[in-house]
Amino acid sequence: MTVLVTGGAGYIGSHMVLALVDAGQDVVVLDDLSTGYDWLLPPEVKLVVGDVADADLVARTIRTHGCDALAHFAARIVVPDSVADPLGYYLANTVKTRALLEAAVRSGIRHVIFSSTAAVYGEPATVPVPETLDPNPINPYGRSKLMSEWMIADAARAHGFSYVILRYFNVAGADPRGRSGQSTPNATHLIKVATQAALGQRSHMEVFGTDYPTPDGSCLRDYIQVSDLAEAHRVALDHLRGGGASLTLNCGYGRGYSVLEVVDVVKRVSGRDFAVRLSPRRAGDPARIVAGSERIRTELGWVPRHDDLEAIVRQALDWEDHLAKRNRI
Numbered sequence: 073m074t075v076l077v078t079g080g081a082g083y084i085g086s087h088m089v090l091a092l093v094d095a096g097q098d099v100v101v102l103d104d105l106s107t108g109y110d111w112l113l114p115p116e117v118k119l120v121v122g123d124v125a126d127a128d129l130v131a132r133t134i135r136t137h138g139c140d141a142l143a144h145f146a147a148r149i150v151v152p153d154s155v156a157d158p159l160g161y162y163l164a165n166t167v168k169t170r171a172l173l174e175a176a177v178r179s180g181i182r183h184v185i186f187s188s189t190a191a192v193y194g195e196p197a198t199v200p201v202p203e204t205l206d207p208n209p210i211n212p213y214g215r216s217k218l219m220s221e222w223m224i225a226d227a228a229r230a231h232g233f234s235y236v237i238l239r240y241f242n243v244a245g246a247d248p249r250g251r252s253g254q255s256t257p258n259a260t261h262l263i264k265v266a267t268q269a270a271l272g273q274r275s276h277m278e279v280f281g282t283d284y285p286t287p288d289g290s291c292l293r294d295y296i297q298v299s300d301l302a303e304a305h306r307v308a309l310d311h312l313r314g315g316g317a318s319l320t321l322n323c324g325y326g327r328g329y330s331v332l333e334v335v336d337v338v339k340r341v342s343g344r345d346f347a348v349r350l351s352p353r354r355a356g357d358p359a360r361i362v363a364g365s366e367r368i369r370t371e372l373g374w375v376p377r378h379d380d381l382e383a384i385v386r387q388a389l390d391w392e393d394h395l396a397k398r399n400r401i
């Protein structure tokens with residue numbers, strides 16, 4: 073029994089691959105390397121370079137490797153980009169997911185794990201957000217993912233596979249053993265940008281919006297460590313292979329940090345001051361989003377091991393340093 077991991081050469085997918093390999097499971101990765109890197113994968117893992125919408129390639133890969141499960145990470149992921157290029161995002165995240173699902177169903181995939189997002193909730197009136205809240209995305213990225221959630225649920229009902237939809241909150245940090253981390257040089261994620269500023273790789277950073285209705289005026293987010301998130305996928309897979317029911321689960325710690333708090337932590341942990349510009353709001357950003365995090369603990373018995381923002385920032389700094397030493401920035 074092998075897991076097909078789409079987007080496995082990317083940031084989160086590569087941590088899922090490590091979690092599976094560490095647990096002695098068989099994995100094959102399908103990735104077009106648009107934002108992923110083959111060097112993030114352990115050498116024993118087979119990488120198929122190609123597009124998730126290539127039905128023949130997907131069917132051949134599933135057959136050749138005897139895959140029973142699909143973990144679908146491949147996507148475009150930047151909220152403001154989705155506002156500028158909505159049709160590109162609906163193609164990459166929705167249309168291609170439909171094609172992948174069709175090939176997977178035809179090839180007999182039994183279980184699907186899907187990378188969804190807190191962005192499906194939009195701008196919730198209260199936080200933390202439980203899974204029972206009706207989704208109401210406020211940007212094309214969130215909508216592109218919500219449509220995929222619906223397709224998966226409908227197709228599962230019609231074709232008899234089981235699924236776990238994981239709605240990630242803000243993913244951060246790196247493998248504590250230093251084997252992978254966020255490696256996209258122009259990544260836009262807050263902790264990545266702030267660590268690059270701390271290490272002098274950027275002259276400054278910007279804080280987008282200080283007039284939000286939050287305690288310090290900057291946006292609140294729930295930062296989940298990437299190996300904890302990968303472990304959630306591993307236990308979700310065990311649950312499905314053990315005959316467990318389909319589920320939709322938040323992945324977060326249930327605590328929000330403001331952008332300004334995160335910047336302070338990066339300055340403190342790195343011991344470096346850096347220039348911070350207070351800038352206007354960025355398109356598509358909700359003011360605050362924090363996970364209701366009980367359901368995943370009770371349904372899957374998931375126990376986070378890295379719920380510590382300082383440790384997350386330290387891992388991100390160590391990974392940035394590692395990339396710089398290998399000229400991979």
Ligand SMILES: NC(=O)c1ccc[n+]([C@@H]2O[C@H](COP(=O)([O-])OP(=O)(O)OC[C@H]3O[C@@H](n4cnc5c(N)ncnc54)[C@H](O)[C@@H]3O)[C@@H](O)[C@H]2O)c1
Nearest residue numbers: 079081082083084104105106107108123124146147240243
């Ligand atoms: N990073 C976050 O904070 C976050 C939060 C919520 C949800 N997510 C979701 O998690 C998933 C992984 O995100 P990430 O942060 O690892 O991003 P990433 O860009 O590092 O990884 C995406 C991977 O998918 C590959 N890919 C993209 N389009 C492809 C295609 N058509 N065919 C084959 N491969 C393709 C890329 O090359 C890359 O390796 C995405 O689905 C994203 O929406 C991420």
Ligand SMILES: O=c1ccn([C@@H]2O[C@H](COP(=O)(O)OP(=O)(O)O[C@H]3O[C@H](CO)[C@@H](O)[C@H](O)[C@H]3O)[C@@H](O)[C@H]2O)c(=O)[nH]1
Nearest residue numbers: 149151189190191241242260261262265278279280291354
């Ligand atoms: O240089 C920067 C980068 C970000 N931010 C702010 O920091 C917060 C977090 O931004 P970012 O790290 O880009 O993440 P999000 O836009 O919240 O989106 C991430 O988290 C979502 C789930 O909450 C996922 O769906 C997305 O894929 C993922 O990119 C936002 O308020 C940004 O405006 C800044 O102020 N300056």
